[in-house]
Amino acid sequence: MRISVVVPTYNEAENLPELTAALFSLPLDLNVLVVDDNSPDGTADVAAELSVRYKSLKVVRRESKMGLRSAYMAGIRMAIEEGTDAVLQMDADLSHDPRKIPEMAASLERADVVLGSRYIPGGSLDDDWHWWRRRLSRFGNWYARTILGIPVSDVTTGFRLWRATTLSGMPLERIRSSGYVFLVEMAYIAHCLEYRIGEVPIHFSERRHGRSKMSIGIQAEAAFRVWQVWWHHRDLRRRGRRARSI
Ligand SMILES: Nc1nc2c(ncn2[C@@H]2O[C@H](COP(=O)(O)OP(=O)(O)O)[C@@H](O)[C@H]2O)c(=O)[nH]1
Numbered sequence: 001m002r003i004s005v006v007v008p009t010y011n012e013a014e015n016l017p018e019l020t021a022a023l024f025s026l027p028l029d030l031n032v033l034v035v036d037d038n039s040p041d042g043t044a045d046v047a048a049e050l051s052v053r054y055k056s057l058k059v060v061r062r063e064s065k066m067g068l069r070s071a072y073m074a075g076i077r078m079a080i081e082e083g084t085d086a087v088l089q090m091d092a093d094l095s096h097d098p099r100k101i102p103e104m105a106a107s108l109e110r111a112d113v114v115l116g117s118r119y120i121p122g123g124s125l126d127d128d129w130h131w132w133r134r135r136l137s138r139f140g141n142w143y144a145r146t147i148l149g150i151p152v153s154d155v156t157t158g159f160r161l162w163r164a165t166t167l168s169g170m171p172l173e174r175i176r177s178s179g180y181v182f183l184v185e186m187a188y189i190a191h192c193l194e195y196r197i198g199e200v201p202i203h204f205s206e207r208r209h210g211r212s213k214m215s216i217g218i219q220a221e222a223a224f225r226v227w228q229v230w231w232h233h234r235d236l237r238r239r240g241r242r243a244r245s246i
Pocket residue numbers: 007008009010011012035036037065066067068071090091092093095207211212213214
């Protein structure tokens with residue numbers, strides 16, 4: 001199975017060498033696509049240097065900061081056009097442990113997408129997380145899961161392995177959300193279209209270099225956006241129900 005790893009980056013120059021070394025030491029057939037939004041810290045140049053050593057590493061340089069959704073969409077489209085078997089979404093900040101990828105790949109045999117989940121038995125969060133951030137993340141997950149009825153424990157995880165056929169079967173051009181609600185929206189579309197969603201427990205480590213942008217404001221906006229997702233895809237829900245009743 002050929003896996004294309006799509007890594008969106010914004011100021012990840014310090015993290016990228018360790019991440020790529022860990023990825024390319026795995027016993028898997030991996031391509032890595034770094035999608036950089038002209039990071040001021042020169043991440044794209046670091047990626048270009050690494051691509052001399054690792055032939056399966058490519059860098060997409062974009063002109064300005066266009067956000068996570070747009071970076072993922074660009075990377076996913078490229079990976080699918082290149083004829084990959086599976087696409088892995090992961091952060092560049094070493095929060096997602098590359099050593100979990102083989103287990104996710106094995107689970108993909110029984111699923112159409114596999115989520116790296118912090119909230120199933122065996123999954124965990126970094127001890128460094130403040131209690132309010134733990135609560136918010138837990139609550140945000142419960143909230144989105146309950147409103148949208150997605151039967152998984154971690155709908156906001158950014159560590160996911162998709163079959164290429166799942167992604168090409170999804171109307172990705174309909175996705176409107178930005179930030180991490182975009183991840184909720186992708187999971188929701190997969191659920192509405194009745195793709196099988198698997199989960200593998202992961203440990204989420206806090207980034208060691210750089211700063212996280214998570215805040216109460218982002219969470220409050222996300223709470224509203226979840227309802228927008230619910231409304232925007234009401235026709236997909238009906239399509240799913242019709243398919244079940246045939
Ligand atoms: N290309 C691109 N990558 C981004 C952008 N915003 C965040 N990222 C990357 O997306 C991933 C997740 O972002 P991060 O700041 O770690 O989010 P957090 O863990 O939720 O605080 C990291 O690899 C970031 O470098 C963006 O606007 N463009």
